[in-house]
Amino acid sequence: MKKDIKIPEVKDVHVAIVQEEHLEYKTQDWNAYIINNSDADLDTVLIVSQGKSESKMTPPMRHTISKLPARSYAKIEYLQEKVLELNNSFKVTFFKGNQMFDKTYLFRKNTINEKALQNLPLIQLKGVLVK
Numbered sequence: 001m002k003k004d005i006k007i008p009e010v011k012d013v014h015v016a017i018v019q020e021e022h023l024e025y026k027t028q029d030w031n032a033y034i035i036n037n038s039d040a041d042l043d044t045v046l047i048v049s050q051g052k053s054e055s056k057m058t059p060p061m062r063h064t065i066s067k068l069p070a071r072s073y074a075k076i077e078y079l080q081e082k083v084l085e086l087n088n089s090f091k092v093t094f095f096k097g098n099q100m101f102d103k104t105y106l107f108r109k110n111t112i113n114e115k116a117l118q119n120l121p122l123i124q125l126k127g128v129l130v131k
Helices: 081-085
Strands: 013-022 027-036 042-052 061-068 072-079 087-096 099-107 126-130
Touching: 013 087, 013 099, 027 042, 027 061, 027 087, 042 072, 061 072, 072 081, 099 126
Parallel strands: none
Antiparallel strands: 013 027, 013 126, 027 072, 042 061, 042 087, 087 099
């Protein structure tokens, strides 16, 4: 029964949008990262990202990370400037031990900008963080 399925609260796993220099093209690019700030490894991390507004929608992008070690991070995807004008969601599902976890991280439209940059856990860059 649905009521018997318990999915615990996600703690110490974050999605961040980071502005970083692209060394080859000498541009400032926005990239999405997943951060595992916990003491346990994450297994079979599935991420579905999509941008939406009232009139526009991007196709869903699917990503898999087989293992994300404790206290580490991984790049999810590059975000084009036009996508920042949309609500961007990242639905993250993973296993920690034998337990499944699930959380959706939402970046509201126009909240990803240089004024919103802050220090991030583990990554030595500034970005916009959703906990």
